[in-house]
Amino acid sequence: MFVEALGITAIAAFLHLDGSYFGQLMIGRPIVVGTLVGILMGDIVIGAKLGLAIELIWINVIPIGTTFLPDVTGIAFFSVFWILSNGKLDTGNCLYALALALPFGILSQQIDYWVRKQNSRYVQRVEQHVNNGEFSYIGVLITHHLFWLYIIRLITYLGIIFAGKYLLTLIHSLLPITCSVNYDTVFQLFILLGLAVTFNMFIEGRAGFIDKLLGRTN
Amino acid sequence: MAILDRRDLLLIFFRSFLLQLGWNYDRKQAFGFTYIIAPYLRRFYKDPDEQKNAILRNLTFFNSHPCLSNSIVGTVLALEEKRAAGGGIDENVVSTVKTQMAGPIAALGDLFFWSTWRPLVALSTMAFFFAFKGAHEWMPALIFLLLYNSVHLPIRYYVLLRGYYENVKFIQKVKEWNVQKYIDKMHIFGVVLIIGLTGYTIFFMPWQFSEKVLMVVFFVVSTILLMLQVSSTKLFYLVIILGVLLSYFKII
Numbered sequence: 001m002f003v004e005a006l007g008i009t010a011i012a013a014f015l016h017l018d019g020s021y022f023g024q025l026m027i028g029r030p031i032v033v034g035t036l037v038g039i040l041m042g043d044i045v046i047g048a049k050l051g052l053a054i055e056l057i058w059i060n061v062i063p064i065g066t067t068f069l070p071d072v073t074g075i076a077f078f079s080v081f082w083i084l085s086n087g088k089l090d091t092g093n094c095l096y097a098l099a100l101a102l103p104f105g106i107l108s109q110q111i112d113y114w115v116r117k118q119n120s121r122y123v124q125r126v127e128q129h130v131n132n133g134e135f136s137y138i139g140v141l142i143t144h145h146l147f148w149l150y151i152i153r154l155i156t157y158l159g160i161i162f163a164g165k166y167l168l169t170l171i172h173s174l175l176p177i178t179c180s181v182n183y184d185t186v187f188q189l190f191i192l193l194g195l196a197v198t199f200n201m202f203i204e205g206r207a208g209f210i211d212k213l214l215g216r217t218n
Numbered sequence: 219m220a221i222l223d224r225r226d227l228l229l230i231f232f233r234s235f236l237l238q239l240g241w242n243y244d245r246k247q248a249f250g251f252t253y254i255i256a257p258y259l260r261r262f263y264k265d266p267d268e269q270k271n272a273i274l275r276n277l278t279f280f281n282s283h284p285c286l287s288n289s290i291v292g293t294v295l296a297l298e299e300k301r302a303a304g305g306g307i308d309e310n311v312v313s314t315v316k317t318q319m320a321g322p323i324a325a326l327g328d329l330f331f332w333s334t335w336r337p338l339v340a341l342s343t344m345a346f347f348f349a350f351k352g353a354h355e356w357m358p359a360l361i362f363l364l365l366y367n368s369v370h371l372p373i374r375y376y377v378l379l380r381g382y383y384e385n386v387k388f389i390q391k392v393k394e395w396n397v398q399k400y401i402d403k404m405h406i407f408g409v410v411l412i413i414g415l416t417g418y419t420i421f422f423m424p425w426q427f428s429e430k431v432l433m434v435v436f437f438v439v440s441t442i443l444l445m446l447q448v449s450s451t452k453l454f455y456l457v458i459i460l461g462v463l464l465s466y467f468k469i470i
Contacts (some may be wrong), residue, residue, distance in 0.1 A: 025367055025370070026366050026367070096460045096462075126277060130274055167370060185425070192419070193436075
């Protein structure tokens with residue numbers, strides 16, 4: 001179990017780096033992470049549906065300037081992992097896993113916030129080395145920085161998935177629920193929420209939107 | 219005669235994927251930006267002191283859109299190259315151009331990539347998800363990556379080339395393209411796609427009548443609440459809490 005969790009977390013931690021630190025190839029987006037974790041844990045459909053829902057729900061959270069995003073990669077990874085590792089695919093399990101994924105996603109975001117504060121030291125070190133004429137250190141520091149970013153992310157994610165698993169077991173025992181509504185219906189509601197978010201994003205601030213849609217111009 | 223050839227520009231293109239590395243609150247993308255251009259600054263300037271000054275000059279505050287900032291990378295490289303060759307360009311000109319280009323480029327990139335292209339690709343992926351249901355459910359995620367990057371990567375490379383060969387004239391050209399017009403059309407397409415997908419997922423899938431009614435009401439109420447500036451995170455929790463309470467009290 002631990003080895004499997006470590007392997008999947010190692011992949012998720014690597015994918016997270018795409019969103020914040022290199023590439024922006026979208027390999028760290030919930031839709032990709034959810035599907036991949038679903039494949040690795042044996043249920044692609046759950047992973048893909050949840051990934052899609054989380055992608056759309058937070059589609060309007062945009063990295064403009066210094067705004068900090070919730071860790072949507074983490075939210076997708078944690079929720080799919082907890083749902084599929086529980087062995088019991090029911091609505092109660094799904095609701096609790098999703099409920100826990102968001103605060104842990106915010107915790108993960110705070111780790112990112114701390115890391116970005118520490119990054120100033122790298123810039124100072126680059127300045128120092130460049131002043132001493134040691135130009136090749138720029139590449140060395142980049143590699144060093146990438147390695148430590150990955151390790152911090154891996155440790156964060158590992159800690160969260162095991163803490164979350166323990167908390168979920170506790171919550172289930174304190175507040176057991178059985179729901180007659182199928183988990184498929186619940187996932188569908190989240191997808192519809194995501195569609196509503198995207199709809200609102202596209203029409204937001206468009207006072208003349210209806211006019212544009214009907215081709216009316218002044 | 220340009221010093222950097224297509225092979226160099228291709229290497230710069232790959233290095234540009236590390237722009238965000240070392241992002242910090244003091245100088246934002248300065249570390250990444252310096253990493254991208256440092257080897258080429260050393261090629262332009264032969265004197266070690268000039269190399270040092272050129273690198274330190276570019277290790278200052280910089281923050282722009284990761285994809286489109288390649289136009290600024292290209293422009294800065296071209297200006298530094300001209301300066302090193304005795305082209306009479308003051309070092310303040312390079313810094314000023316870099317700073318003044320960053321804002322508009324960031325705004326354009328945010329509007330196109332984050333607010334338009336990525337949501338449209340996510341919606342298109344949803345359509346593919348229904349098409350591949352029952353087999354190859356991994357395909358939508360792959361299609362998401364291919365669709366997004368089919369636009370992202372060529373634009374990233376193109377703006378680098380144009381920034382290097384045309385410098386600030388390229389920005390003038392971009393203003394003339396009137397990108398906002400195309401973005402508006404893409405938003406309208408997105409709305410049509412959302413209406414189609416919502417209708418399909420509610421009315422053309424095997425839900426019971428009560429579930430269909432619940433979904434329609436839920437979609438309409440969510441849309442209204444979002445228009446009233448209720449955040450998606452709050453609505454997400456509203457659904458969960460509602461589900462837990464209704465289940466706990468055996469209402470559903």
